Amino acid sequence: MSHLKPHLALLTCNIIWALDFPFYNMILGKYIAPMAMVSASLIVTALFSLIPLLWQHPQQIANSDKRKLIGAALLIGVLRKVFMMYGLSKTSPIDGSIIDTIVPLLVLILSVALGMDRFTKLKIIGLILGMIGAIAVIFTGMSASHHTSHLWGNLLVLFCACVTSFYMVWFKTLVAKYSIVIVLRWIYCSAAIMALPFGIKDLIHTDYETIIRHALWPTLFVLTIPTYIPNLMLNYALKSVAPTVSSIYTYLQPVLAIAISVAWGLDRLHIDTILFALVIFIGVGLVLRSYTLPPPHPSPPMAHPH
Numbered sequence: 001m002s003h004l005k006p007h008l009a010l011l012t013c014n015i016i017w018a019l020d021f022p023f024y025n026m027i028l029g030k031y032i033a034p035m036a037m038v039s040a041s042l043i044v045t046a047l048f049s050l051i052p053l054l055w056q057h058p059q060q061i062a063n064s065d066k067r068k069l070i071g072a073a074l075l076i077g078v079l080r081k082v083f084m085m086y087g088l089s090k091t092s093p094i095d096g097s098i099i100d101t102i103v104p105l106l107v108l109i110l111s112v113a114l115g116m117d118r119f120t121k122l123k124i125i126g127l128i129l130g131m132i133g134a135i136a137v138i139f140t141g142m143s144a145s146h147h148t149s150h151l152w153g154n155l156l157v158l159f160c161a162c163v164t165s166f167y168m169v170w171f172k173t174l175v176a177k178y179s180i181v182i183v184l185r186w187i188y189c190s191a192a193i194m195a196l197p198f199g200i201k202d203l204i205h206t207d208y209e210t211i212i213r214h215a216l217w218p219t220l221f222v223l224t225i226p227t228y229i230p231n232l233m234l235n236y237a238l239k240s241v242a243p244t245v246s247s248i249y250t251y252l253q254p255v256l257a258i259a260i261s262v263a264w265g266l267d268r269l270h271i272d273t274i275l276f277a278l279v280i281f282i283g284v285g286l287v288l289r290s291y292t293l294p295p296p297h298p299s300p301p302m303a304h305p306h
Helices: 006-026 034-054 061-086 094-111 121-142 149-171 172-177 180-204 208-214 216-224 228-238 243-249 251-263 270-291
Strands: none
Touching: 006 061, 006 094, 006 216, 006 228, 006 243, 006 251, 034 061, 034 180, 034 216, 034 228, 061 094, 061 149, 061 180, 094 121, 094 172, 094 251, 094 270, 121 149, 121 228, 121 270, 172 180, 172 216, 180 228, 208 216
């Protein structure tokens, strides 16, 4: 049972993150402005991050690391959320979930650029395939047949993936140095403070009565579930499961997001989207596969936080 728990944690957090895409698409721009949702979700997550203080002593943070944590808050807390919310308010949940899977490819590019990794033939082939598929999905937003998709929305989701990749490479040492509970508390409390001045006006003018009548459960879900708890579950699982294995679980996210979106009538699945998604999956799979082959390589990109 102890061996099963990390896999159950990975399965659960990836299912939760898969629900993000259709649920955000259901409410953003229709019942609540994207910036209001950014601020509200960060405030709720910040409150969750304070709960462990009831039984844990605060960990001392070096002054130099405090600045890095605030930078991490700006990246993963504010910018990722802003790009994701505005992106999903302008494009389809299917396109958004597929584009977000290229994070391991972007992490590879940054790691090589910073001298933390190196290219191999398999990585280059995987990178080329994955990026071709991603570019194809992004530009389906210009096609009249993809009426739920939009080029600018797809580009915003791509920017979101870029921010996530930069965070994962640049701040990897912080996660290794401090407890994940401490890191998440600093990131989300700082991010909530940064975002609130920009979202307070939209929060005040949100029609909460309409949300309660028409979109209560999806709104409550995206406010309370997808960010803090799944990130804790992910880091718990990574203590005993290889990053390569955790990355494989992320393939569940677009598959489930597509199934839910189609079943609920939020989007239509097109043949070209399926083909482009397969190209991305093969590309990411080749990159991850390269880390399991001799000689030993640096650790592969892990599943990214939300």
